[in-house]
Ligand SMILES: Nc1ncnc2c1ncn2[C@@H]1O[C@H](COP(=O)(O)OP(=O)(O)OP(=O)(O)O)[C@@H](O)[C@H]1O
C-alpha cells in the first residue's frame with residue numbers, strides 16, 4: 566500500500582538528509598502513553614502517531630477493506646497484522662513531512678517488529694523506546710474510569726483482560742528485546758500525570774535519544 570508516494574517522499578527526505586526520528590512509546594493499556602504523548606507534542610513539537618488511533622480511523626472509513634477485521638481484533642485485544650498497521654504509520658510519517666515522531670502503542674509483538682524492520686527500520690532513526698511501567702491494578706482502574714465516557718469497544722473488563730494478556734505475552738518480550746540493546750527509558754507511570762511528565766520532560770531535555 567502507498568508505495569508510490571512513499572518511494573518518492575523517501576527519496577526526497579534522503580536527498581535533504583531529513584531522516585525521520587522515531588521514539589516508540591510502549592506500556593500496558595491505561596499506563597498513560599497517550600496522555601504523556603500529548604504533553605511531549607506541546608513542549609517538544611513531536612508528531613504523535615497512535616497506532617491504535619490510526620487503526621480506529623481506518624476502521625471508521627466507509628467501505629474500508631479492513632474495517633471489520635480491525636473491529637474484531639480490537640474487541641478481542643488481538644494485534645492487527647503488521648502490513649495494515651505499518652502502512653498506516655508509514656503513510657502518516659510521509660504525509661506529515663515532519664521530522665520527529667512519537668509512535669505510540671507499536672511495535673506490540675514479534676510480527677509488528679519484523680514487519681517494521683523489513684519496511685521502515687532503514688528509513689527512520691529510532692531514537693529510543695519510552696516505556697511507561699504501570700501495574701495491572703492501576704491500569705485497570707484508569708481504563709474502567711475512561712470507559713465511562715470513551716465510547717471505546719475495548720474499554721470494558723472483558724476486553725481489558727484480553728488486552729492485558731496480549732500485553733504480557735506478546736508486548737513485554739518486545740520491550741525486553743529493545744532493553745537488551747540499551748534503548749529503553751523506563752518511567753514509573755503510577756504517579757500523577759504531571760509528576761510522570763516531569764521525568765519525561767527531563768529525558769527529552771537531555772536529548773535522551775541523541776546518538
Ligand atoms: N498518571 C496518571 N494518573 C491518573 N490517571 C491517568 C494518568 N495518566 C493517564 N491517566 C488517565 O488514564 C486513562 C488512560 O490514559 P491514556 O489514554 O493516556 O493511556 P494509554 O496508555 O494511552 O491507554 P491505551 O493504550 O489503552 O490507549 C485516561 O483516562 C487518562 O486521563
Ligand SMILES: O=c1ccn([C@@H]2O[C@H](COP(=O)(O)O)[C@@H](O)[C@H]2O)c(=O)[nH]1
Nearest residue numbers: 616617638639642643644645650670671
Ligand atoms: O500497533 C497496534 C496498535 C493497536 N492495535 C489494536 O488496537 C487496540 C487498541 O490500542 P491502543 O493502543 O490501546 O489504542 C489494541 O488492543 C489492538 O487490538 C494493534 O493491533 N496494533
